[in-house]
Amino acid sequence: MAGKQAEAIGKLVVIGVGLIGGSVACGARQRRLCQETIGVVRDAETARLAVEAGVVDRACLNIEEVAPKLGEGDLVMVAVPTLAVEEVLRQLQVCLSSEVTVTDGASVKxxxxxxARRVYGLLPAQLVLGHPIAGSEKSGVSAANPNLYVDHRVILTPTAETGAGHLARVRQLWQGLEAEVVDMPIAEHDDVLGATSHLPHAIAYSLVDTLAHDIDNPNIFRYAAGGFRDFTRIASSDPVMWHDIMKANRHAVVHSLDQFMDNLTRLRAAIERSDGDYLLQMFTRAKTARDCYTRLSSPNDETPE
Incomplete structure (x- = not known):
């Protein structure tokens, strides 16, 4: 990954100014990490809201409007649902200079x-794949938060093809947003996030759907306790985004689901036979592991991503 070090970011173009992209844009804008922030959005109303809210300096409806004016030192972030990334890359491949740095925020790498290989025929040097481990159950441009990434981890997954200058520029952006940046191989990223993020979301969605549609009791939510609220909060996340994530990372998610279902089957059997020793041992192991995780992680690490 040879190349020169990145200089200051010129224009920052964010395609998709919802929670993830909008938070990058307004965070960079407030911290003066770039000369200009430009949002690429789907409709005029979102463009108006993004500018009025101070998320971006200006907004347009397609990347072709700004691409000819982008060059070395500029950065494009793709912040759209995972399965929509390929179409955006096809647009970029046609109109964007190879000198422009491109990164993304998709949860599956x-x-x-x-x-990218289908579009470009290889992994282009300008493309730096990344994933901010931060989020909220909120979505849309109104959810943009300039401090969303403070003290959160951002995983970059560079490969042998990644240009060093492009990698440095993306790292510079995230560090400027006060995130902790780490590198990880693509396959390891997808396996780890499949277990630690995608599996919990699948469980939360399934639990809420079960209670809402399969258990015939009108009071099921009226008397739900705080634990139910806390555990199922992430089931309020964007359904389209999570539909894409589950499909894109299906192998890792299915593997994690299989392991979870095996453990759940053992738990069910223990409850059915009143096996107090098994229950106490399992609950104790889980509490110990959870307490250890809490000590190792920052409070911000517990938001959905």
Whole structure:
């Protein structure tokens, strides 16, 4: 990954100014990490809201409007649902200079790498795949938060093809947003996030759907306790985004689901036979592991991503 070090970011173009992209844009804008922030959005109303809210300096409806004026030192962030990334890359491949740095915020990196190879024929040096481990159950431009990434981890997954200058520029952006940046191989990223993020979301969605549609009791939510509220909060996340994530990372998610279902089957059997020793041992192991995780992580690490 040879190349020169990145200089200051010129124009920052964010395609998709919802929670993830909008938070990058307004965070960079407030911290003066770039000369100008430009949002690429789907409709005029979102463009108006993004500018009025101070998320971006200006907004347009397609990347072709700004691409000819972008060059070395500029950065494009793709912040759209995972399965929509390929179409955006096709647009960029046609109109964007290879000198412009491109990164993304998708929760699955293997599918994005495969999409890039289909579009470009290889992983282009300008493309730096990344994933901020931060988020909220909120969505849309109104959810943009300039401090969303403070003290959160951001995983970059550079490969042998990644240009050093492009990698440095993306790292510079995230560090400027006060995030902790770490590198990880693509396959390891997808396996780890499949277990630690995608599996919990699948469980939360399934639990809420079960209670809402399969258990015939009108009071099921009226008397739900705080634990139910806390555990199922992430089921309020964007359904389209999570639909894409589950499909894109299906192998890792299915593997994690299989392991979870095996453990759940053992737990069910223990409850059915009143096996107090098994229950106490399992609950104690889980509490110990959870307490250890809490000590090792920052409070911000517990938001959905």
């Amino acid at each position: 293997g599918s994005v790498a495969e999409a």
